[in-house]
Amino acid sequence: MSLKMGFKAAIAATPLLKNAYKEGLQALGSYSVKVKPTDTKKCEGSVDIDVAVKAVYPEESRWDYAIGYDGKTYFIEIHSAETSQVTPVLKKFVWLKDFLVAEASELNKENKRFYWIASGRTQILKGSVQERKLALSGIMLVGQLNL
Incomplete structure (x- = not known):
């Protein structure tokens, strides 16, 4: 088991x-x-994952950003927060997890958190099937991220 190296x-x-x-x-x-x-x-810095990997993964649903803060890596997707967008965001999340394993092994070792930041109002109903899917995925939906 290797040690984390920092963001x-x-x-x-x-x-x-x-x-x-x-x-x-x-x-x-x-x-x-x-x-x-x-x-x-x-x-500790930030990276626009979407732009950085677009040439290699042009047709994929790519995750947006990663931020290093206080020893943790925050993976952030900024996206409209409607019920119809839960499935597309979860697809991006699957891509991110695969990317971390295949292309970013050191980053994958970091202490990670996953956030969907609503680009506008949040319109996902409490208790809905979509909210439960999101909760089970490990992605936190927020209006802004307070670190």
């Missing part, structure tokens, strides 16, 4: 992501307002 080193060890690393939350662009770090000094 920045894990990104550097991932050929498809190494050139996409950005300081702070820069990789999120205008979506950085959706992430609220308690202490910006604990932010």
Whole structure:
């Protein structure tokens, strides 16, 4: 069992992501307002996974971002939060998990959290089949991510 190497080193060890690393939350662009770090000094960087791997996986449903913060890696999908979008987001999640195993083994060793950040209002009903599917997947649906 190998030790975790930290977010920045894990990104550097991932050929498809190494050139996409950005300081702070820069990789999120205008979506950085959706992430609220308690202490910006604990932010270890970010990467736009979707853009970085698009040439290699052009037809796949790709996950959006990864952020390193305080020793954890937060995988973030920013997407409209309607009931009809649960299946597409879960498809992206399956792609992400496969990608981590096949292409990003060091990043896969990091302490991980998975979040779907609603790009607008959340319109997934409490107690619905879709909400239960999401809960079982391990993805947390939030309006913004408070770190």
